[in-house]
Amino acid sequence: MSTSSNQNARVVITGVGLTAPNANNLKEFREALLTQKSGITHMDVRYMGKVAAGNCNFDENLYQKKKMRRRGTRAGSISIYCAHEALKDSGLSIDSVVKDRTGIYLGITEHGNVETENEIYELHQNNLDASLWSHHHNPRTVANTPAGEVSLNMGITGPAYTIGAACAAGNIGIIHGMQMLQLNEVDLALAGGISESTGTFGIFAGFKSQGALGFHDDPIKASRPLDINRNGIVVSEGGAIFVLERLEDALKREAKIYGEIIGYHINSDAVDFVLPDTQRQIQCMKTAINKANITANDIDIVNLHATGTISGDLNECEAVKAIFEQSENTYINCTKGFIGHAMGAAGALELAGNLPSFKDNKIHSCKYIENVDPNCCLKNLVNGDPIEKKVNIILSNSFGMLGINSVIIIKKYK
Amino acid sequence: MDEKAVRQKIIDIIAEIAIDEDLSNLDDNVKLRDQLDLDSMDFLDVVMELKKRYKIEVPTEDYPKLATLKSCIEYLGPSFH
Numbered sequence: 001m002s003t004s005s006n007q008n009a010r011v012v013i014t015g016v017g018l019t020a021p022n023a024n025n026l027k028e029f030r031e032a033l034l035t036q037k038s039g040i041t042h043m044d045v046r047y048m049g050k051v052a053a054g055n056c057n058f059d060e061n062l063y064q065k066k067k068m069r070r071r072g073t074r075a076g077s078i079s080i081y082c083a084h085e086a087l088k089d090s091g092l093s094i095d096s097v098v099k100d101r102t103g104i105y106l107g108i109t110e111h112g113n114v115e116t117e118n119e120i121y122e123l124h125q126n127n128l129d130a131s132l133w134s135h136h137h138n139p140r141t142v143a144n145t146p147a148g149e150v151s152l153n154m155g156i157t158g159p160a161y162t163i164g165a166a167c168a169a170g171n172i173g174i175i176h177g178m179q180m181l182q183l184n185e186v187d188l189a190l191a192g193g194i195s196e197s198t199g200t201f202g203i204f205a206g207f208k209s210q211g212a213l214g215f216h217d218d219p220i221k222a223s224r225p226l227d228i229n230r231n232g233i234v235v236s237e238g239g240a241i242f243v244l245e246r247l248e249d250a251l252k253r254e255a256k257i258y259g260e261i262i263g264y265h266i267n268s269d270a271v272d273f274v275l276p277d278t279q280r281q282i283q284c285m286k287t288a289i290n291k292a293n294i295t296a297n298d299i300d301i302v303n304l305h306a307t308g309t310i311s312g313d314l315n316e317c318e319a320v321k322a323i324f325e326q327s328e329n330t331y332i333n334c335t336k337g338f339i340g341h342a343m344g345a346a347g348a349l350e351l352a353g354n355l356p357s358f359k360d361n362k363i364h365s366c367k368y369i370e371n372v373d374p375n376c377c378l379k380n381l382v383n384g385d386p387i388e389k390k391v392n393i394i395l396s397n398s399f400g401m402l403g404i405n406s407v408i409i410i411k412k413y414k
Numbered sequence: 415m416d417e418k419a420v421r422q423k424i425i426d427i428i429a430e431i432a433i434d435e436d437l438s439n440l441d442d443n444v445k446l447r448d449q450l451d452l453d454s455m456d457f458l459d460v461v462m463e464l465k466k467r468y469k470i471e472v473p474t475e476d477y478p479k480l481a482t483l484k485s486c487i488e489y490l491g492p493s494f495h
Contacts, residue, residue, distance in 0.1 A: 066433035
């Protein structure tokens with residue numbers, strides 16, 4: 001254990017736990033991405049009817065008692081599942097970690113909407129009798145609930161909180177976990193992002209009102225980033241939590257190492273509530289690349305944020321072209337065609353889906369794009385089949401509303 | 415309503431809250447908290463369910479009267495119609 005803050009401490013990923021609409025662990029997820037398996041289905045949403053969405057089917061009671069699931073939230077349940085899976089994958093057990101020195105840092109897009117909407121619905125069913133309002137409302141809706149539920153479930157007594165960062169949150173959870181390790185606040189971080197957003201009618205209705213809710217009669221075609229015929233975002237739930245450790249600690253216990261976080265950056269557009277800004281995205285990627293002390297051409301994979309909205313896709317493609325146009329070595333993919341937009345989980349899930357590239361030397365494709373938007377014809381866009389390529393460095397973008405941008409860069413650990 | 419029916423209604427509520435528990439061998443004279451994994455939030459759930467299902471109000475000062483099944487039956491019995 002380090003005894004003082006070390007800004008230069010190298011931080012590595014040693015465990016991955018996830019649930020996505022098409023998989024419940026990393027092996028399944030990788031397989032799904034390599035074989036073009038979609039997790040999008042149609043579902044009925046209160047007041048709206050049929051929508052396209054990505055829902056997970058992990059076993060909620062694998063690590064959580066039914067009573068605690070009833071008391072808690074779907075976001076908490078997803079977090080508990082992913083945290084246990086990550087720890088198990090890292091080769092650690094809950095009894096072997098120092099609970100005071102373990103931190104839980106979970107990125108979220110939003111929290112509390114699901115419970116609040118349900119309770120207001122119940123309130124109307126109960127003739128507006130506010131005395132029947134659930135005493136569970138406050139503990140279920142405080143913003144730290146997903147992380148707090150993990151702490152309660154696992155008995156982890158270190159810092160446990162969420163980080164609200166819209167759809168950039170998955171990356172930012174990881175970045176924050178890394179920083180806390182470097183500050184020597186903790187010795188182990190369970191960090192990533194989660195989302196329960198398919199449980200809230202408001203998110204679907206909000207995107208629909210904005211003209212940005214993706215739909216297709218065939219649900220597996222509903223999420224079509226970079227396709228000229230795309231029509232918006234497909235809302236999904238999910239989670240990905242990573243075990244992060246300082247390299248020296250991971251080596252000491254001979255842990256399996258997925259990769260090292262070598263660069264990152266977070267910045268803000270400061271121009272619009274919802275529309276992205278190309279220049280700030282460029283700045284964010286460039287700064288992350290500089291921090292990693294590499295060049296653009298050193299990067300083997302750029303995983304786009306690519307949500308399937310016109311402005312989102314176009315702005316990001318312009319930004320990526322500005323940096324990688326001359327990079328022969330760099331290949332581009334995106335993930336949301338398979339799993340939709342998992343909101344606060346998106347960045348973490350999308351990074352997880354690419355990590356196995358370090359080992360299998362394949363780059364997963366975008367979900368097949370039938371008609372690539374001419375403005376999105378990026379060089380080395382992987383479309384259709386995976387490609388074989390030795391992969392050493394991955395850059396992953398995640399951007400969010402209110403103009404928050406995040407970029408993370410992971411390097412294969414040799 | 416006879417005692418047996420009241421007892422069953424109370425057990426039905428507890429069953430929904432203590433989902434993981436086996437309620438088949440409850441001792442009516444032993445505190446519920448000593449037989450089941452129940453905490454203060456669970457008792458608030460019981461109180462809320464009584465209000466929702468049967469419009470029975472349990473004031474805070476009477477919560478100790480919900481300690482055992484026997485005391486529940488004695489206290490709540492007259493409120494069931």
